[in-house]
Each structure stands twice: as C-alpha cells, then as structure tokens.
Amino acid sequence: MSTEATTPKPVELVNVQIDGVWYQFPKGTKVIEACSQAGKFIPRYCYHPRLSTPGNCRMCMVELGMPKMGPDRKPELGPDGKPIHNWIPRPQISCAQEVSEGLGVRTDSKMVQDARKGVLEFLLINHPLDCPICDQAGECRLQEFSYDFGPAKTRFLEHKVKKPKRIQIGPRITLDDERCILCSRCVRFMREVAKDDVIGIVNRGSYSTITCHPNKTLDSNYSLNTVDICPVGALTSTDFRFKMRVWFLKETKSFCTSCATGCNTVIGARENLMYRQTPRENNDVNESWMCDYGRLNFHYLNSPDRLLAPVAKGVNEPDWTAALTATASALKSLPPSEVALIASGKMTNEELFLAAGLTQALGIMLHDIVPHTDAGDDILLSTDRNPNTAGAKLLGLCDANAGSKLPAIADGIRGGTIKGLVILGEDATALGLAESELRKLEVLVTTAMLPNLTTASAGYVLPGSGFAEKRGSMVNKSGRLQRLNRAIQAPGLARDDWEILTGLTEAITGTSLGLATIEDVFKAMSAATPALTGLSLSKIGDLGVQLPIA
Amino acid sequence: MPAPRIPHPREKRIVFANIDREGYTPDIACYLRNGGYEDLKKAVKMAPAEIVAEVKTSSLRGRGGAGFPCGVKWGFIRPGETKPIYLICNADESEPGTFKDRYIIHQDPHQLMEGMIISAFALNVHLAYLYIRGEFPQGAQILEQAIAEAKEKGFLGKNILGTGFDLEIYVHRGAGAYICGEETGLIESLEGKRAYPRIKPPYFPAVLGLYQCPTIVNNVETLCHVKHIVRMGGAEYAKIGKPNNTGTRIVGVSGDVVKPGYFEIEVGSMTLGELINDLCGGLKPGRTLKAIIPGGSSAKVFRAGEKFKIKSKAADGSMVETEIGVLDIPLDFDTMAACGSMAGSGGVIVMDDTRDMVEALNNLNHFYAHESCGQCTPCREGSLWMQKITDRLLAGGGVESDPGLLESVSNNIAGKTICAFGEACSWPTMSFVAKFPEEFAARAKKQVPPPTPPEFLSETLIGAGH
Ligand SMILES: Cc1cc2nc3c(=O)[nH]c(=O)nc-3n(C[C@H](O)[C@H](O)[C@H](O)COP(=O)(O)O)c2cc1C
Ligand code: SF4
Numbered sequence A: 001m002s003t004e005a006t007t008p009k010p011v012e013l014v015n016v017q018i019d020g021v022w023y024q025f026p027k028g029t030k031v032i033e034a035c036s037q038a039g040k041f042i043p044r045y046c047y048h049p050r051l052s053t054p055g056n057c058r059m060c061m062v063e064l065g066m067p068k069m070g071p072d073r074k075p076e077l078g079p080d081g082k083p084i085h086n087w088i089p090r091p092q093i094s095c096a097q098e099v100s101e102g103l104g105v106r107t108d109s110k111m112v113q114d115a116r117k118g119v120l121e122f123l124l125i126n127h128p129l130d131c132p133i134c135d136q137a138g139e140c141r142l143q144e145f146s147y148d149f150g151p152a153k154t155r156f157l158e159h160k161v162k163k164p165k166r167i168q169i170g171p172r173i174t175l176d177d178e179r180c181i182l183c184s185r186c187v188r189f190m191r192e193v194a195k196d197d198v199i200g201i202v203n204r205g206s207y208s209t210i211t212c213h214p215n216k217t218l219d220s221n222y223s224l225n226t227v228d229i230c231p232v233g234a235l236t237s238t239d240f241r242f243k244m245r246v247w248f249l250k251e252t253k254s255f256c257t258s259c260a261t262g263c264n265t266v267i268g269a270r271e272n273l274m275y276r277q278t279p280r281e282n283n284d285v286n287e288s289w290m291c292d293y294g295r296l297n298f299h300y301l302n303s304p305d306r307l308l309a310p311v312a313k314g315v316n317e318p319d320w321t322a323a324l325t326a327t328a329s330a331l332k333s334l335p336p337s338e339v340a341l342i343a344s345g346k347m348t349n350e351e352l353f354l355a356a357g358l359t360q361a362l363g364i365m366l367h368d369i370v371p372h373t374d375a376g377d378d379i380l381l382s383t384d385r386n387p388n389t390a391g392a393k394l395l396g397l398c399d400a401n402a403g404s405k406l407p408a409i410a411d412g413i414r415g416g417t418i419k420g421l422v423i424l425g426e427d428a429t430a431l432g433l434a435e436s437e438l439r440k441l442e443v444l445v446t447t448a449m450l451p452n453l454t455t456a457s458a459g460y461v462l463p464g465s466g467f468a469e470k471r472g473s474m475v476n477k478s479g480r481l482q483r484l485n486r487a488i489q490a491p492g493l494a495r496d497d498w499e500i501l502t503g504l505t506e507a508i509t510g511t512s513l514g515l516a517t518i519e520d521v522f523k524a525m526s527a528a529t530p531a532l533t534g535l536s537l538s539k540i541g542d543l544g545v546q547l548p549i550a
Numbered sequence B: 001m002p003a004p005r006i007p008h009p010r011e012k013r014i015v016f017a018n019i020d021r022e023g024y025t026p027d028i029a030c031y032l033r034n035g036g037y038e039d040l041k042k043a044v045k046m047a048p049a050e051i052v053a054e055v056k057t058s059s060l061r062g063r064g065g066a067g068f069p070c071g072v073k074w075g076f077i078r079p080g081e082t083k084p085i086y087l088i089c090n091a092d093e094s095e096p097g098t099f100k101d102r103y104i105i106h107q108d109p110h111q112l113m114e115g116m117i118i119s120a121f122a123l124n125v126h127l128a129y130l131y132i133r134g135e136f137p138q139g140a141q142i143l144e145q146a147i148a149e150a151k152e153k154g155f156l157g158k159n160i161l162g163t164g165f166d167l168e169i170y171v172h173r174g175a176g177a178y179i180c181g182e183e184t185g186l187i188e189s190l191e192g193k194r195a196y197p198r199i200k201p202p203y204f205p206a207v208l209g210l211y212q213c214p215t216i217v218n219n220v221e222t223l224c225h226v227k228h229i230v231r232m233g234g235a236e237y238a239k240i241g242k243p244n245n246t247g248t249r250i251v252g253v254s255g256d257v258v259k260p261g262y263f264e265i266e267v268g269s270m271t272l273g274e275l276i277n278d279l280c281g282g283l284k285p286g287r288t289l290k291a292i293i294p295g296g297s298s299a300k301v302f303r304a305g306e307k308f309k310i311k312s313k314a315a316d317g318s319m320v321e322t323e324i325g326v327l328d329i330p331l332d333f334d335t336m337a338a339c340g341s342m343a344g345s346g347g348v349i350v351m352d353d354t355r356d357m358v359e360a361l362n363n364l365n366h367f368y369a370h371e372s373c374g375q376c377t378p379c380r381e382g383s384l385w386m387q388k389i390t391d392r393l394l395a396g397g398g399v400e401s402d403p404g405l406l407e408s409v410s411n412n413i414a415g416k417t418i419c420a421f422g423e424a425c426s427w428p429t430m431s432f433v434a435k436f437p438e439e440f441a442a443r444a445k446k447q448v449p450p451p452t453p454p455e456f457l458s459e460t461l462i463g464a465g466h
C-alpha cells in the first residue's frame, strides 16, 4: 500500500433506477452489486467479486433501460422529473455491466423471471439430481435458486449426459463432473488467485468437463478454496465429505491460528466435535480465502490422545487445585535465577499477559517464545507459523528478535544453572534439548494439549485448550487484533489456558488476581498495555481492529 | 484443381475475377502479370484516413455473416491510439453452406495479401494475423508462400515500397472448431486459449481485442473488397449494387439444384429465384421447391410459397408496401432481413420436396450441439437438448408436446447467450418448427407418459411404436 499522501478523488455518483426506485452509486459499481446494495439480490453462479467476470452462467440477467434521449441529446424526463427509459428488448447480464447515469434496472420483470427459469431448467436437465447424497446439500446454490426462481416440473425426456464421478482431482479434493455447472470459478481461482493454472475444461458443448491438466493434480496449498466457491457439489473436500450434513453444523466465527496471517474463518462444529473451518471474508486480512494447511490443521483437537487431566508430582488424584498447588510450591522451591519460562507464539494475548504476570510472580528473568518458521508464499501463508508473535512482543514475552534467548536457556539447562523450566504449549526438544537433558531439570512444568517428549519428562503437566475451544485475542503479522470464539468445549478436565495461568499465579502469590472472566483479563491487559487502550474483547468485533503498532 | 469454370454471364466478377481462370496460378509472378499490387502502390500514396474514408463512402458491409458496415467498424479505432492496433483476417470459413473464402486463398492468395496490406496501412497496423481454418492445411501453406513472396518483393515486411511502413502478417492455423470463427473466440484462440467467446461489453474487439488492444476482425472477402475500393474509389464502388447494399458478393449454392456452385453477383441484382433457376439450372427434374436457407445454416429457413410484405420507397419518395414470394426476394442484406432471415455468409441451401424437414433440422442440430463451445448455459445445454428431441422424433419417440418444447427451448437460448452462436443454433429450430408444423406434428403424436425416472423415458417412448 502506498504511503504517499494522496488527496482522495471525490467519488462520482450516478443516479440509477432499480425496480422503480432511484438510488445513487459510485461510478464503476457493477449493476449486480448495485442491486444487492438496493436490497435486490440477483442470483448468480459464475460471478465472484474477487475473480474475473466471464459472464457464462447467464443467471444474473436483468432488464436494462438506457435513458431515452430527446432531439437535444438530453435525457427526456418523465412526470417525476427523472429520465424515461428505452428498455433493451433482451435480458442483459448484470455482472459485467457497470452503472451509468440514468440507467434503469428491472430485477423481477416477467422477462427476467422467464430468463432465470430458462437458465435453471438448462442447468438442471443434465444434472444428476443426487441431492440426497450430495455433500453440498444445504449450501447449494443450484438447490437454492431452483427453489426460488426455477421451474417446478421437468420437460426433459432424454438421457442425461454422463460424466466422470468421484474423481480424486487432487489430494484433498473429490470432483463429481456431473454436478458441475461449468461456472469456471474453480478454473479462474486457480489461475488468478492461487497462480497455479492446473485445472481447465475439456470437450465441448454439454460434454464440457472440468479436469486437471495431464500429469498435474490440484494439489496447491489453496486448492480447498475451490470447494468453497464451487456453487454446487461438484468439488467437495475429501476431508469433510460425508462427515456431516451442513445444516447440523453450529457456526462460530474465528480465525486460523496456523500462521501469522490469521485468516478469518467460520468453524463448523456439532456435538462438541469440530468438522471443518472455512474462510470468512475479511478484506484487511485474507479477502475470501485461506490455505489448505491452515484449514485442515485442526484434527488434533479431536485426537483420542488429548491430555484430559492435570498431572503433578505427589498428587495422585486428577485434581486441579492440588495440581496447581503442588506446581506452585515446586517452582517456589527454586531461586528465580534458576528458573526460565518459555511461552508460545500460539498463545492468546490474554494467556501471554498472564504468563508475563507469572514471570513477575516468580521473579523469572529469562523468558522467550519459540519461533516456528517454514516456507511461506506471496498469497497468504506467512513464514512465521506462530499466529501471535506480534502479541508476544507487545506483551513483553520476547524481545524484537523472538527466540534469541533460547540458546541461553538450553545452555543453562545443559550446564545445570537452570533447574526449573515452565514451558507453555511448546515442546522443549525443539530447543535441541535431548530428553535425558530435560530429565535433569528439577522442576519441569508444561501446559499442553497432546503428549510430547516434554510432557513425558515433565513432573507437572497441565492440559490446556485448543484455538476452537477457547476465547481470547491475537495480533497478526500486520498488527491486527483478532478474536477467537469458543466453538467447542475442551475435553475431559482440560482447561482454558488463561484459567490455568491465573490459578498457578494465584497459587504462587497466595492472592487473588480478581479475574473471573476472560473479559476481566482483557481489561487488565489493556490497562497495562498502551497499544490496547480503550479496547475490549467485544470491541474487537468479527473483523478485528488494527493496532497502532508497526 | 477443378476444371476451369466459365463464369455465368449474369455474374459480376471482381473478387473472383481470377478464380478458375485458365492458366491463372497462385504465385506472385502471375499476380504481378495481372496488375497485382498496383492498388497497394496507389494506397501507400494516400493518407491512411483517406483510405478509411473511401471504405466508408463505399458502404462496404462485412461478408463474414453479420453484414456490419466495414467503414463504421474501422471508425471505432480512436485517432491517436497509443496501443498497438491489430488486424485479423477471419479465414475460418466453417458455417455450413459457406464456400467462398477458400477459393480466394487457394487460387488468388495475393489478392487477399494486397487487401490486408492496404487495410493494415489504413488502420496503422504493424502486425496482422491470418486465422485460417485448421481443416485448410493446403491453404495455410499457400498463404505462407504468398507472404514469403510478398516480402521478397518488398510488399510486406520492413519499409514497404520505401514508405517506411512496416507490416508483418502471420498465418495462424485454426483450432478445429466452428466457434473459432466468432471474432472474440478467434481472438482467444489466437492468444493460445480455448476459443471461448468474450462478453460484449466490455470486450468489443475494436476497443479491447487481441491482447486487450484495439483489433479489427474482417472476413477474407471483405478485405479483398478493400483492394477494389481503393482502385475504383469508394463512390464508384458504391454504384455497384444498391444503396446500403453495395458491391458484389459471392454466394455459394448447395443442395437440390442442378448446378450447385459459387457465383459472384452484384448485391441485389437478382432474386433467389433467378439465382436458383438461371444460374444454378433450377431444381432437379420432377422436383418442387420446399425450402431455402438463404445465408448459411444459421439463417432462418424460408418455406416455398411464403409471402412477405416489403416496404420500399416509391419514385415520389412515399413508402409503398408490396407482397413478394420467396423466389422474389432480391439477394441483398436489407430485404433478406426484412423477410425475417439474413444474407449471412452467402451460403444458399436449397431443399426440394424429397427432403424431410425434421431430418434436416436434426442434421443442423447435430452440428450445433457438437460445435457449441459450452461456455454459457443456454447454448451449451439447449443445443444438445434440441438435438436429442429431434433424435427422438426421428426414432419414433415423438410426443405431442415436442414441437412446442422445441420452440420454447430455442426461445430460451436466443438472445440470452454470450455470443451469436446462441442465435445461430436456435434460429434453425425456431424457423423449421414454425414453418413446417405439419412435419413435426406428424412425428409427435404420442402422449406424454406419466413421470418415470427420466433415464428410461426416451427408450420407452421410442420402443412403444406408433
Ligand atoms: C458462431 C459464429 C461463427 C462465425 N464464423 C465466421 C467465419 O467462419 N468466418 C467469418 O469471416 N466470420 C465468422 N463469424 C463472424 C465473425 O464473428 C465476425 O463478425 C466477422 O469475421 C467480421 O468480419 P466482417 O465484418 O468482414 O464480416 C462468425 C460468427 C459467429 C457468431
Ligand atoms: S467444478 Fe464447481 S466451481 Fe468448477 S466450474 Fe464446476 S461448478 Fe463451477
């Protein structure tokens, strides 16, 4: 984005009549969008605001009228002082047409209704109508528009065109060509957004078939977005296919925590199981997309190996109070200089804030987070695979160079100068420490969801919650504060991490932090953090807020 | 090479002057012996705008199908255009019933070269493409040879005739589909993509054409006429034919006539009847006329005996209405349109009383269902549906509602598609069903059975007998 101070050009507004009512729209607005803004939704299949406009489905046809010009080349005005229209005698697509001064639009005339009926009939004649076993049922535009605008009876007495079914077109996608309505959204997405032009259409006419180019597969890290934008059940997610009817899914707005981009999502869950997450539009973050890696990185939440109860040396019952008390006294038994804390860039701000409080309560000087990096791309995926590195910096868990203190911590453990380690949501072997070296620690406390080499060596294991199981906020790589919402409950006795940290700190200090809810934590955090002044979890809203940080 | 054919005395040969001439060969030496490239020499001494003006004055209309005024099309190029401007010669000739461009290409390629070079000069084009139908491999070779010869002689390439004007022409072999002849499909194909026609707006070729640059697409015959317009002058050319229907054009007659073939005639100088009876030797003995498709397979069919009311200007300037029959329709653009069909690509298909109109329509439906590019819903699905209905009618499975259904399906296509293929594929059905209702009704007598799984219905219907 340009930082130059440009004086914004005044947007020129044009007058447009839609179904008899006059509106004003900025020049350049597509008629289909203008109609939506006027509350007249125009059905569409191929049109997608973020892709090029081929105008191929013919579903968005409307009647257009040009202002009638008098002999003086000025529009002739009707009794209401507004232009009269010359209506084009054939329906026109509204997706490619921009509004112009005096334009008239009819979205529901007989001509428009007939055109829609005609198109829907054409789309249905060769469609397999296997809705009862189709994954898209419940969110299928063909079902929806047929119901709203389509013909009630079939006039088709012929054989349908047969096409390939159940094609594994890529590692994560199953294609049913008979259901495809050839809107070309998937082709355009792969070409224009994913920049991996691997799918196309072969054959002609009604035999046209979506397929992958020879010797290629649809294996882009963005392939599953084609499933989202496919208006029908032609492209389905192999992961989600046949797992759950979509109308049973409870939807929760969230964001992906698999990298520092923080793509906005909707989580679909039922009966405390997460089934899928799909991208949610946010123009400041991910437009309408997300990557496959992030999208599918949630199955661990449903893992049978989840840690279900706290474990602490000397405590034989699965009891949180006892476990936290034991953990606190173990930590207090060591001088602060011999204890280090490693937090995680996957923790929420609230958790990081409380972790910082814990370091203060114990007087720990040595603390950091574990950087996780991997190959990124120019589209969305960040090389920083921690979703909240920015939050960790903001809240002082690490310095500008995250991870710079980890070698000192590892050396301290090896050399015996560090005898206690609190490691939150990370595996200490990632520091290059062997299991045997970890076992040298007198006190090893960890929060975790799943067993790992650290939990195996730790005397104090406190089971926490995953991103879909808790509330809280994070700051993405651009400094945008975003909010997680709870979609499912953590399993067993596993707790929300902010509660664990609060409980542990209170057990150490013996005084209450006065934090009853996550809102209280946010309030305390914002009071202590200038960049968060005046904010609250509810003020973050569904689309997040930009923080005044670089 | 076919045996030399003597032009019919009623022909007026300008573009086809050298076609089938004894001893005429496609090489540049022969062309130069016959006064070739003299018009180019004249043209490069004119100002480009002058040539455009002459073409406007000539009232030349496109010979590719739509009959769009060539000068008006050229006028869409903005003066002072800064993007490159491209010229494309449409040599895809694939409309059934059309056979004219191929003879120019095979027998007189330098005429086309000269027409293209003059047009390119007039339009400030430095790169032109000749998009030739893939099924004309020999034609492509001949054109490539012609390009090489013209370059060698300095009519093409750098600094043409010492004027400083540069032009390259490339031959591009078509992708083997009818839709490659539709100008925006052609442009996509030329760009190396599937020939999916583009939506207009915004992709009017003269504004956003090849590589998103202004592009003029003209038919082979149209570009040849430009050469003769430069020679004669626009005003002189406009004296041939009738106002707004000027010049000559090549008509190809096929079907049930004694002597099918191609003829170059002065536009409007004769009627359909004269064409069939005088130039083509009439119908075969003992046969009577049933139908004529006057302008390539997409044109709406005429039924023998049909009457049309035509308005024309009388000598005193008042409008008079006269009634004419099919054979009285003059071969021009405007009357043909006033009679509800089109002069199109000049392909006249004649059908006599031995023809079954359901079969004939089915034949066309097969062509269009096969050639629909499949991009937009109504044409993609409708063209095959119409084919399947006529398949079933022919196989004995017609139901009473079929003619009405055919009409309705064709109406749901026309005017609702990306490109004019929608009209091209639906007009035959529309006109055949409307004009020969008894033939369709005779094959559509069964009752619609109660709903069954559609998968089995067509067989059930066909199997049930009459
Ligand atoms: C389906 C379809 C096929 C066409 N095929 C051809 C063709 O083969 N040759 C041609 O010259 N024009 C063809 N046209 C017309 C072209 O789109 C275009 O109008 C023409 O080349 C313009 O040239 P003109 O103005 O010189 O006639 C076709 C049009 C359609 C809709
Ligand atoms: S697979 Fe889906 S998105 Fe792709 S063209 Fe078919 S219907 Fe459209």
Ligand code: SF4
Pocket: A256, A257, A258, A259, A260, A261, A262, A263, A286, A290, A291, A292, A293, A294, A295, A380, A381, A382
């Ligand atoms: S780009 Fe990052 S935030 Fe977006 S979906 Fe992928 S991993 Fe998640």
Ligand code: SF4
Pocket: B179, B196, B197, B371, B372, B373, B374, B375, B376, B377, B379, B380, B417, B418, B419, B420, B421, B422
């Ligand atoms: S009308 Fe037919 S040929 Fe033209 S773009 Fe649509 S599907 Fe293709």
